[in-house]
Amino acid sequence: MKNKKYLLILGTIVILFVLVEYFRPRPIDWTRTFRNDQKIPFATEAVYDLLPGLFPGQEVTSVRLPFYNLADDGKLPEQTSTYLFISESCEMAEEDVEELLAYVHDGNTAFLSANSFPQLLTDTLHLKIGTNSLIDFNRAYQSEKNEDEDQDAYYNRFRFDSMQVNLTDPRFRVGRKGYVLEKETAENHFVTTDSTLKASVLGVNQHGQYNFLRFRFGKGELFLQSAPEVFSNYYLLKQGEGNYAFKALSYLPAQPILWDEYAEQGREGERSILRFLFTSPSLTWAYYLTLATLLLFVIFEGKRRQRVIPVLEPVTNSSLEFVETVGQLYYNQADHANLAEKKIQHWLTYLRQRFGMKTTELDEEFRETLVLKTGIDRKDVDNLVARIHQVRYFSGNLAENQLVDLSNQIESFYRKVQ
Structure with missing residues (x-):
């Protein structure tokens, strides 16, 4: 009877804990997923849902295959189209890059927005990726460090609160300050390795460095943009109607759009339990804690438990x-x-x-x-x-x-x- 009482108390505590965890306010998830099916700040559901309104009468299709497979499997539209890629990192195999350039050369359009790009692509376009420091070292060198302050904490005091981007077209340009971006974004830019830049500069950062370029490639156009955060839900809603994203996408022609979701969600039909677990920090930590608990169980409880086997002396020959x-x-x-x-x-x-x-x-x-x-x-x-x-x-x-x-x-x- 006493044991049942303790079990009832323990069960009540567990149920209360689960209810509190379920109904407590969720912290904002700042993970940069850039997925078109999420409402978190750095996802892209808003811009994806608004694309049909930006390009009336044009079909918007989400594709979840490497670009080489799209072309090889005959899944590209017969008429000219636009391939739209927005992600934290543009990681493509060489055959994907070669197929993409051939796609643009044939008269199609490609719009790639990411913080990094494939080596083959940047080499072909004579570009390199530069990165600005998010710390104002000039101010840091002119200040003194507190005695109880470590190096990281000292530099964090001089971290930039924001970065700015702007468009070069006078119709889209926003004063001298430009579009303000927070959360440590827009630090990357393009550096040309050729004396003559064979591209149109459509956007720059606060230092005047290029972060939005247009290349004429064969019969088509290739757009590269190094601040994908401007297309996220957070900045789309914060900047309102006159936001950077809509103005940047206005350079695209009115034709069917292929939205790349392979970089974020993988191939169509993939429902891996691990892929689902890593979509949420809570699930990810729960997964790691489970693995750690199992490891501890194996170490401390995995030993065979039984009574000590007595040592039996062999029968002596008398x-x-x-x-x-x-x-x-x-x-x-x-x-x-x-x-x-x-x-x-x-x-x-x-x-x-x-x-x-x-x-x-x-x-x-x-x-x-x-x-x-x-x-x-x-x-x-x-x-x-x-x-x-x-x-x-x-x-x-x-x-x-x-x-x-x-x-x-x-x-x-x-x-x-x-």
Whole structure:
């Protein structure tokens, strides 16, 4: 009854904990997923849902295949189209990049917005990715560090609160300050490795560095933009109607749009439990805690549990002790003749079992057979047989020394045979 009471209390505590966790306000998830099916700040559901209004009459299709597979499987539209890619990082295999450039060369449009781009693509366009520090080192060098302050905390005091981006077209440009971005965004920009930049500069950052370029490539156009955060839900709603995202997308022609979701969600049909777990920090931590708990269980509870197995001593062979005891009994009683006869009978039994000999008569034939089968010298055999006859003759009054001589000769016989 007492145990049930404790279990009831424990169950109530667990239920209350679950309810509190379920109904408590959720902290804002600032993970940069750029997924088109999430409402968190750095997802892209808002811009994806507004694309049909920006390009009336044009089909917007979410694709979840590498670009090479889109072209190889014949899933690209027959008419010209726009490939729209927005992600934290643009990671493409070489065959994807080559197929994408061929796609643009044929008269289509590609719009890539990311913080990094494939090496093959930047090399082809004679570009490199530059990164601005988010710390104002000029102010930091002019200030003094507190005694109880470590280096990281010291530099964090001079971290920029925001970065600015702007568009170069006077119709879209917003004063001198531009579009203000927070949350450590827009630090990347493009650096040309060619003396002549064969591209149109559509956007810059607060330092005048290029972060939005348009390339004429064959019959089509390729747009590169290095601040994908401007297309997120957070900045789309914060900047309102005159936001950077709509103005940047206005450069795209009115044609069907292929929205790349492969970089964020993988291939169509993938429902991996791990992929789902890593979509939420809470689920991710729960997964890691589960693995850690299982590891601790294996370490501390995985040992076999059972009673200590007692050490059992092997059964000892007491035959020799028995023989010694019996022999000692006969010796103490001075019954030399009886003991001598038992040793003789034991020796004869040994000959019958070991060599298959007849032992009824210890005659000449017996001796010759014994020599042939044992290899013992004939003289030793004669001496032993003679000793046996002597012992049997004096059986009524056998001296101790005669018993000892018989025993020594028989033991010598055993050693020679072995």
